[in-house]
Amino acid sequence: MSERRVPERRVQQELARARGSRRMLPWALLTAVGGAGLGVAAGGGWRAALALGAMGLGFALFLWVTSIPRCPACGARLAPPRGDERPRSCPRCRASFE
Numbered sequence: 766m767s768e769r770r771v772p773e774r775r776v777q778q779e780l781a782r783a784r785g786s787r788r789m790l791p792w793a794l795l796t797a798v799g800g801a802g803l804g805v806a807a808g809g810g811w812r813a814a815l816a817l818g819a820m821g822l823g824f825a826l827f828l829w830v831t832s833i834p835r836c837p838a839c840g841a842r843l844a845p846p847r848g849d850e851r852p853r854s855c856p857r858c859r860a861s862f863e
């Protein structure tokens with residue numbers, strides 16, 4: 766298999782997207798809990814609380830899935846970058862990011 770190359774710009778975009786989702790994740794979880802609490806407080810009972818909480822949790826789950834950076838070439842999971850470090854190549858398809 767010939768070595769693939771992925772433009773650095775696409776990797777940066779992917780990392781930025783994952784970082785944005787990760788930053789919103791605690792907020793989404795808080796909204797899920799807050800929404801459930803609001804459902805009870807508004808007199809909706811447990812049914813309303815469950816509906817609102819489930820909606821918030823669904824959103825949080827979606828954010829969690831999108832907060833994982835993936836290889837633009839093959840979709841494999843990339844290790845989340847630490848500090849200024851960024852992945853240099855894909856662990857699965859060996860595409861080099863440059």
Ligand SMILES: [Zn+2]
Pocket residue numbers: 836837838839840841855856857858859860
């Ligand atoms: Zn890959």
